[in-house]
Amino acid sequence: MSTTFTSGEESVESSIDHSQIPMDQEKVDGCLLSVDDEGYETPGKKLPPLVKHNKATAKDCNKKLPENGGSDVAMAEDDGYETGGKKQVLLKPKTGTAKEARKLRGSGSPRAEPSDRKSDRLDDKQLEKLLDEIFVERDSLTDSALHLLRLVPDGYVPLPHQVGGHRHIDGKLGFLRRIGQPHLLYKPVQFGSKGVREVSFYDALYGVSTHLGDPSIFPSLCNSSNNSLLQSILPMYHGLTTIADRAGHKCDHLILEDITHRFTHPCILDLKMGQRVWDDHAHPDKIERELKKYPAQERLGFRITGMRIYKPFTDDYVYYDRYYGRSVTEDTALSAITKFFEVGDGSHRTDVVNCIMDKLTEFINWMEKQNTLSLFATSLLIVYEGGPTPAAGDKQQTQVDIRLVDFAHTYEKERDDTQDANALFGVRNFTQYLEHFLKTAGQ
Numbered sequence: 001m002s003t004t005f006t007s008g009e010e011s012v013e014s015s016i017d018h019s020q021i022p023m024d025q026e027k028v029d030g031c032l033l034s035v036d037d038e039g040y041e042t043p044g045k046k047l048p049p050l051v052k053h054n055k056a057t058a059k060d061c062n063k064k065l066p067e068n069g070g071s072d073v074a075m076a077e078d079d080g081y082e083t084g085g086k087k088q089v090l091l092k093p094k095t096g097t098a099k100e101a102r103k104l105r106g107s108g109s110p111r112a113e114p115s116d117r118k119s120d121r122l123d124d125k126q127l128e129k130l131l132d133e134i135f136v137e138r139d140s141l142t143d144s145a146l147h148l149l150r151l152v153p154d155g156y157v158p159l160p161h162q163v164g165g166h167r168h169i170d171g172k173l174g175f176l177r178r179i180g181q182p183h184l185l186y187k188p189v190q191f192g193s194k195g196v197r198e199v200s201f202y203d204a205l206y207g208v209s210t211h212l213g214d215p216s217i218f219p220s221l222c223n224s225s226n227n228s229l230l231q232s233i234l235p236m237y238h239g240l241t242t243i244a245d246r247a248g249h250k251c252d253h254l255i256l257e258d259i260t261h262r263f264t265h266p267c268i269l270d271l272k273m274g275q276r277v278w279d280d281h282a283h284p285d286k287i288e289r290e291l292k293k294y295p296a297q298e299r300l301g302f303r304i305t306g307m308r309i310y311k312p313f314t315d316d317y318v319y320y321d322r323y324y325g326r327s328v329t330e331d332t333a334l335s336a337i338t339k340f341f342e343v344g345d346g347s348h349r350t351d352v353v354n355c356i357m358d359k360l361t362e363f364i365n366w367m368e369k370q371n372t373l374s375l376f377a378t379s380l381l382i383v384y385e386g387g388p389t390p391a392a393g394d395k396q397q398t399q400v401d402i403r404l405v406d407f408a409h410t411y412e413k414e415r416d417d418t419q420d421a422n423a424l425f426g427v428r429n430f431t432q433y434l435e436h437f438l439k440t441a442g443q
């Protein structure tokens with residue numbers, strides 16, 4: 001099997017093999033996850049934290065690394081990524097050992113000192129195995145991404161099918177999957193208020209208390225006795241856990257249901273919703289950046305941040321990244337969306353489109369009624385089974401799942417009397433493209 005990556009005009013292929021080892025139980029902040037022999041959790045158990053959390057927070061995860069005093073050796077021990085400041089930024093790994101770096105900088109680093117022993121990083125053979133597992137060719141990766149991949153914690157792999165957001169293979173701290181737990185994913189808590197907001201949202205919605213969550217951010221959600229409808233359109237949340245990479249750097253992670261795990265060949269589309277993707281408190285620089293990044297967002301109300309499609313005839317995946325998404329205009333949006341439903345033999349999954357439209361109608365109904373949340377920059381994650389197309393008319397067999405993910409810019413409205421017109425516009429407009437597709441390309 002192979003994967004073709006498309007970023008503008010570039011394409012790369014890779015091979016796969018995925019092995020899994022069962023785990024039994026995990027202690028987390030907010031919930032207890034019991035994992036049975038098949039790797040599935042016992043649902044509905046919400047217990048107080050069993051372990052006293054060490055106080056690693058989003059801040060630790062994103063802490064700005066100490067200055068290197070102008071040395072070329074710099075932070076070799078600090079793993080090549082600087083995660084301080086506004087966003088996660090990658091430092092190219094520099095030559096020189098951790099020992100040299102420490103010597104130049106002087107003693108007494110305040111953080112856990114990772115050693116420069118070989119076991120702190122994946123060696124070449126382990127790295128190749130990991131790349132096989134996440135379907136990526138070494139040649140397609142930057143040195144920075146490779147460096148970061150070498151630090152993936154023991155027992156985890158980067159989420160193999162992550163289509164949007166921050167990813168290891170882009171040189172950012174990406175999502176993880178724990179080996180033996182294909183039904184869960186681990187999302188790194190984002191820097192500063194973005195991370196706290198997202199954790200607080202999930203905590204409030206699921207009635208959980210974690211060391212990072214702030215109940216005052218979502219008072220209505222916290223006090224609501226009926227969040228079950230909203231829960232049903234989100235991934236299941238299992239609290240927080242702290243994961244240390246191979247160099248000993250700790251980072252809090254949200255534990256979420258991986259909504260693709262029931263699919264054999266998941267086809268995945270991530271649409272960042274809204275005519276504007278910044279919240280009311282955004283810095284003018286952020287607004288300028290977003291406007292420049294994707295001017296069509298305002299007219300479309302959505303943008304593709306990643307898309308992955310299984311091709312049953314060739315048994316491979318085609319992947320379109322965020323840069324492809326940003327190249328899509330109003331004129332090309334229909335053909336871009338159409339790609340998500342192409343089987344590979346000239347036909348399209350119109351059964352899937354119909355099913356998605358039914359589900360989006362439910363979404364729109366909910367959005368028209370809900371007047372407490374503003375979902376800035378939330379993603380609509382659409383997944384369908386790309387395996388053999390069911391026989392015509394066999395609607396039962398079409399497997400589709402749609403959820404909302406990414407709540408780093410979700411706010412409770414101050415006045416409870418209006419719809420979230422921003423996000424609603426995007427969902428409605430996307431639905432119109434699907435209707436148009438059924439009338440034209442899907443015939």
Ligand SMILES: Nc1ncnc2c1ncn2[C@@H]1O[C@H](COP(=O)(O)OP(=O)(O)OP(=O)(O)O)[C@@H](O)[C@H]1O
Pocket residue numbers: 161162163164165166175185187235256257258259260268270306379381405406408
């Ligand atoms: N619950 C989930 N189940 C399966 N896949 C998921 C889930 N949540 C996220 N993903 C995958 O991870 C990707 C990124 O998700 P998300 O938008 O939450 O990340 P992010 O890093 O916060 O993104 P951004 O860069 O927009 O801030 C999605 O495109 C999807 O492929």
Ligand SMILES: O=P(O)(O)O[C@@H]1[C@@H](O)[C@H](OP(=O)(O)O)[C@@H](OP(=O)(O)O)[C@@H](O)[C@H]1OP(=O)(O)O
Pocket residue numbers: 086087164165166194272277286293305322377408
């Ligand atoms: O939407 P957010 O949470 O403000 O974060 C964005 C986002 O992650 C964006 O990715 P994409 O949606 O364009 O794929 C990032 O762009 P890059 O591709 O440059 O990484 C932004 O950098 C994030 O914004 P910010 O820098 O404000 O945190």
